[in-house]
Amino acid sequence: MSETLVEFDDVLTRYEPLIGLETHVELGTESKMFCGCSTTFGAEPNTQTCPVCLGLPGSLPVANAAAIESTIRIGLALGCRIASWSRFARKNYFYPDIPKGFQTSQYDEPLCVDGHLDVEVDGRTHRVEIERVHLEEDTGKNLHVGGATGRIHGADHSLVDFNRAGIPLVEIVTRPVPGTGAKAPEVARAYVTELREIIQTLGASDVRMEQGSLRCDVNTSLAPVGSLEWGTRTETKNVNSLRSVERAVRYEMRRQAAVLDAGGRVVQETRHFHEDTGSTSPGRSKEEATDYRYFPEPDLVPLAPDAEWVEKLAAGLPELPAARRARLQEEWGLSGTEMTWLVNAGALGLVEQTVAAGASPAEARKWWLGELARRANDAGVDLPELAVTPAQVAELAALVGEGTINDKLARQALDGVLAGEGDPRAVVAARGLAVMGESDELVAAVDAAIAGAPDVVEKVRGGKVQALGALVGAVMKTTRGKADAATVRRMLEERVLSS
Amino acid sequence: MSTEPTPDRGAPALGRQDIAHLARLARLAVTDEELDRFAGQLGAVLDAVAQVQRADAGDVVPTTHAVPLTNVLRTDVVTPSLPRDVVLAGAPAADEDRFRVPRILGEEE
Numbered sequence: 001m002s003e004t005l006v007e008f009d010d011v012l013t014r015y016e017p018l019i020g021l022e023t024h025v026e027l028g029t030e031s032k033m034f035c036g037c038s039t040t041f042g043a044e045p046n047t048q049t050c051p052v053c054l055g056l057p058g059s060l061p062v063a064n065a066a067a068i069e070s071t072i073r074i075g076l077a078l079g080c081r082i083a084s085w086s087r088f089a090r091k092n093y094f095y096p097d098i099p100k101g102f103q104t105s106q107y108d109e110p111l112c113v114d115g116h117l118d119v120e121v122d123g124r125t126h127r128v129e130i131e132r133v134h135l136e137e138d139t140g141k142n143l144h145v146g147g148a149t150g151r152i153h154g155a156d157h158s159l160v161d162f163n164r165a166g167i168p169l170v171e172i173v174t175r176p177v178p179g180t181g182a183k184a185p186e187v188a189r190a191y192v193t194e195l196r197e198i199i200q201t202l203g204a205s206d207v208r209m210e211q212g213s214l215r216c217d218v219n220t221s222l223a224p225v226g227s228l229e230w231g232t233r234t235e236t237k238n239v240n241s242l243r244s245v246e247r248a249v250r251y252e253m254r255r256q257a258a259v260l261d262a263g264g265r266v267v268q269e270t271r272h273f274h275e276d277t278g279s280t281s282p283g284r285s286k287e288e289a290t291d292y293r294y295f296p297e298p299d300l301v302p303l304a305p306d307a308e309w310v311e312k313l314a315a316g317l318p319e320l321p322a323a324r325r326a327r328l329q330e331e332w333g334l335s336g337t338e339m340t341w342l343v344n345a346g347a348l349g350l351v352e353q354t355v356a357a358g359a360s361p362a363e364a365r366k367w368w369l370g371e372l373a374r375r376a377n378d379a380g381v382d383l384p385e386l387a388v389t390p391a392q393v394a395e396l397a398a399l400v401g402e403g404t405i406n407d408k409l410a411r412q413a414l415d416g417v418l419a420g421e422g423d424p425r426a427v428v429a430a431r432g433l434a435v436m437g438e439s440d441e442l443v444a445a446v447d448a449a450i451a452g453a454p455d456v457v458e459k460v461r462g463g464k465v466q467a468l469g470a471l472v473g474a475v476m477k478t479t480r481g482k483a484d485a486a487t488v489r490r491m492l493e494e495r496v497l498s499s
Numbered sequence: 500m501s502t503e504p505t506p507d508r509g510a511p512a513l514g515r516q517d518i519a520h521l522a523r524l525a526r527l528a529v530t531d532e533e534l535d536r537f538a539g540q541l542g543a544v545l546d547a548v549a550q551v552q553r554a555d556a557g558d559v560v561p562t563t564h565a566v567p568l569t570n571v572l573r574t575d576v577v578t579p580s581l582p583r584d585v586v587l588a589g590a591p592a593a594d595e596d597r598f599r600v601p602r603i604l605g606e607e608e
Binding site for chain 2: 037049087
């Protein structure tokens with residue numbers, strides 16, 4: 001299925017995009033939202049259920065205090081106002097993955113409202129306003145049988161696992177973000193990236209998109225440039241990576257522009273993102289499902305977080321990512337661009353830990369953005385996946401700093417570390433990588449170089465001191481790089497020039 | 500969906516289309532004859548409830564819950580779940596340790 005698309009740059013000449021994001025985050029609590037069932041990921045199907053999360057008659061839910069606190073902390077980190085009065089509501093609809101016939105959610109009385117998150121794209125800060133942060137429960141998981149590749153379309157029947165049903169789920173909803181123009185896809189991605197980092201810093205969730213503990217719905221609409229009215233939006237689901245967030249917005253902008261160019265009307269609908277093609281297709285029709293008949297959940301009493309509780313949670317917040325970046329940039333004396341490189345390379349935490357282990361910021365940066373980035377690139381992995389710890393990198397830097405090894409030997413020592421031969425110091429000892437002192441072996445190598453190149457010696461004595469480089473090279477070659485070049489040069493000068 | 504005029508909401512009368520909509524949301528198959536009957540019956544229920552609106556409740560604080568409690572919470576501790584065979588014994592059909600449900604999307608979807 002291929003659709004007419006307008007070239008991205010072309011879209012911007014006629015239309016103004018408006019994006020909005022709804023992000024669902026599974027909280028990392030031990031037990032579920034309203035019952036004591038475990039939340040462990042990957043357990044055998046239907047082994048983590050009870051009368052409450054199965055919606056059996058007579059069961060009564062009780063809210064998980066840790067989930068409430070995590071939600072308030074997320075709200076505080078996003079600059080939200082924490083409601084002094086908040087209630088759960090029933091969102092009624094039928095679908096096999098909700099056993100109760102309704103999802104316990106929040107409607108008009110969410111826990112947190114009116115926050116914001118600033119994200120930077122290409123040196124410009126975009127403020128993303130947060131409309132609300134509310135708490136609900138996750139659904140079960142459907143396995144579709146009998147259709148093509150597990151899709152719901154054409155399936156004969158479905159199999160349901162309720163282990164996930166009832167796991168606390170926080171939904172973070174932005175207001176529409178205007179004025180992003182050509183940067184709309186990048187702003188959307190930057191927002192989810194920053195949100196993910198904040199929630200990770202809070203320790204509220206493991207925020208793993210590939211495991212579904214962070215899920216994102218991306219709303220996109222277009223309006224003609226200069227129009228005072230917003231266009232009709234689509235809601236794209238199944239966006240399972242940061243890269244997909246960007247691609248989904250880009251695709252919807254190009255597709256909607258083609259529809260509008262042809263004089264058509266964008267249909268308000270849920271669309272499904274396809275990772276393989278980067279395209280979207282119509283999903284479940286929303287028209288008949290919009291009547292959720294929300295009403296306050298009678299089985300749960302209201303939440304009334306008092307000021308003292310909220311202040312205590314606020315006081316316990318860790319340093320947030322933006323503040324941490326600003327502090328490290330200042331401490332390390334980096335420019336904004338240098339800092340961006342570090343962050344984009346995913347090396348900020350690694351460099352910080354390497355510095356904490358004793359390396360200078362400059363050394364730590366040189367290693368992670370240079371040699372280690374090259375190794376990671378060659379191996380096709382991300383920096384944190386390399387089999388070397390920040391402490392080991394600091395040790396390598398220290399070995400170079402104290403003159404035990406030079407840069408070339410350090411790279412060999414790194415080979416050993418990556419091959420699992422132990423810490424750098426142990427690798428240096430085992431592989432005999434230490435720089436040679438003024439040993440008999442080195443003296444012999446220096447004498448041999450002088451004896452082997454009388455023409456060069458003549459030149460040097462005749463005033464062409466730079467010719468000495470050839471002799472240094474010869475000695476380094478004989479010693480297989482283990483000699484210290486400065487020491488070798490000094491020894492050569494002593495012998496050639498003073499005789 | 501039909502386009503017959505919406506009944507006057509001042510009097511809580513229910514039309515056939517309201518009943519058809521509710522029935523669809525509740526996954527109930529309702530015949531034409533039942534649409535008329537239920538519209539009348541549900542209308543009577545709404546009339547009865549509408550009497551409450553005649554009460555002078557100007558200075559009455561809305562009741563949010565039957566019991567005046569807030570922040571009833573449990574600590575985040577795992578308690579035992581039900582054995583799977585017990586869980587699935589209550590299912591109309593089960594397969595591969597999961598609840599088996601009929602096709603979710605109809606042919607027209």
